[in-house]
Amino acid sequence: MKKRFASLVLVILSTSLCQTFAQSVSLSKSIYQPGEQIIVNYAGFPGNSRDWISIAQVGMPEDKYLEWFYTGGNRNGTLTFGGRPYGNYEVRGYYNNEGIVRVRVPFRVGNADQNLSVKTAQPVYKPNEKIIVQYSGMPGNSRDWISIAQPGSADDKYLSWYYTDSKQSGTTEFTGLPEGSYEVRAYYNNEGVVRSRYSFTVSRTPVVNQPAGGKLCNRELSIFYAGVYGLGLAWARLGSDVIAPGTIADVQAVLGNAITGLNTIGCLDFNVNKISDYTRRLPGMSRAQAVNEIDALIKEILGSIQRSRISCSNGVSLASLYSIGIHLGASQGIANTFVCRMIPADWQQNLRNHLGLVRDGIAAYSSCIPGVSPSLVNAVDVSSPNAYIPFSTIVSIHIQVLWSVSLSSCCCSCP
Incomplete structure (x- = not known):
């Protein structure tokens, strides 16, 4: 072993x-x-x-x-x-x-349409309301670009557009539009071929976020897992690391991925704009406020998952996958803070608590990721003289979980 x-x-x-x-x-x-x-x-x-x-x-x-x-x-x-x-x-x-x-x-x-995702932060906007577009899985060319277009128009036609400036994931803000149906489109390297598209609406009629239904399989579940892993990473970094501009920038980046991950699950009643608002206000927060607010968001998302009545293959639950992502991400965040020195005793115990929840989550989700054993968590040397050792082991476990979810035949279904 x-x-x-x-x-x-x-x-x-x-x-x-x-x-x-x-x-x-x-x-x-x-x-x-x-x-x-x-x-x-x-x-x-x-x-x-x-x-x-x-x-x-x-x-x-x-x-x-x-x-x-x-x-x-x-x-x-x-x-x-x-x-x-x-x-x-x-x-x-x-x-x-x-x-x-x-x-x-x-x-x-090449994306091969596996992890490329582009969508609006909400399915319906009011007339002239700013439109937030979230994207991930782009190749990273300086001239990859995102557009908003009318449905049915030619691939190379658009109403407005922006380059992604070599970013593989992120958020772009478009000016508001009049009432009507639209779609956001993703392109590679100045090409005129749409690689991914997502429909949304601009309407004066308020629309409550309703369950979208549909099947969630390896693509959607792997994007969801990667997103909530980032949410857990942000949570721990804000609690354990020095709150410097670089830390804030790192946290803001992974929170964008968290929004993308949550948006793949169409039947959650959680409003992802709360994460967008938190991200925007983060630079002006104290550590206590930043940690308390993200802790509340994590709990609120879990409540939304539990209320959604999503059913999954082999009797597993989406809440278990969420727990793996949140607590494994938090584990990486703690180890990352103390790289090149020993993790202090109080944070060692904090890390053990997170890893225990990771172990429980893997055990509960194991029938859908049979190649990942809960015992892998036992190899994390929490008390190592150098936190790089537990850090590298945690990252390795994360890669195994992500690959296993992305290759799994398990699916979940919205009611």
Whole structure:
């Protein structure tokens, strides 16, 4: 079990002091266009002339690859790989001509309509009310763009539009519109081909958020899980980290993903505009106010899930998946705050509490993610001298849950 789990750890720590940092490979984005060059940054390698980095398809044996380069004895640097066709891949780092993967990071080429999402924050707007559009899963090109158009118009026709400015997820604000039916559209790299669209209405008649019905399967559930994981991460960062501009910016980014995730579940009576409002007011809040308000939002969302009467395959509940995401995200947030030092005793206990709820959530949802065992949580070394060790283990568990949900045949249904 130890050997199997070790292969999933994303970052291998040096045995020297923290200032040498962890070995890492990183990408500027997680989704690439077919044929687009892939630039890999690496850091903290031992400095052997035959340390090497490869690109492989997910699932390939550790000593197999599609393309590779030696680091040339450099500890830190950048390598440029050729473009790949549609598919799921990972960058892998190795030491001194070995065939053992020491560090890896996944990425995807092409969206293939799996994780791309674009929609308005609410299904109905009043005339001339500002329209908030949320998007995620974009490739990250500087000229990816979002438009609002009339339904039935040609793909390259629009009423208004904005570039995403290389962002893969985020929020865009459009000016208000007169009464009528519209759709928001997503495009890649200045193309005129609609990749995703979402219908909404502008009406003077107030509309209560009604259950949308429909089936929620691996695509919707994986977006939902990723979104609430970000919500948990924000919760813990605000409670444990220094409230600096960088922390606020990180929290605001993941809260945008939380809105996208919650919007995939059409039958919740929770108003996601509450998160948008919280995000906007966050820079002016004290720590106590920020933590208390996000804590209340998390509880309110759980209540909405419980009231929704959503039924899922194999008797699992959406509330269990929500619990995994919230508390695993919170666990990462705590470990992230104390990287390069030991987690203080009070926060160790806080982390253990979150991990216990993660374990319970995985056990309750296990029939839909059979490849993820509740016992994985036991491998998180909460009392390690360096919080990077529990941090990397937590991230590894998150990746396993996300992949398992995205590949699961389980579905949930709104009443």
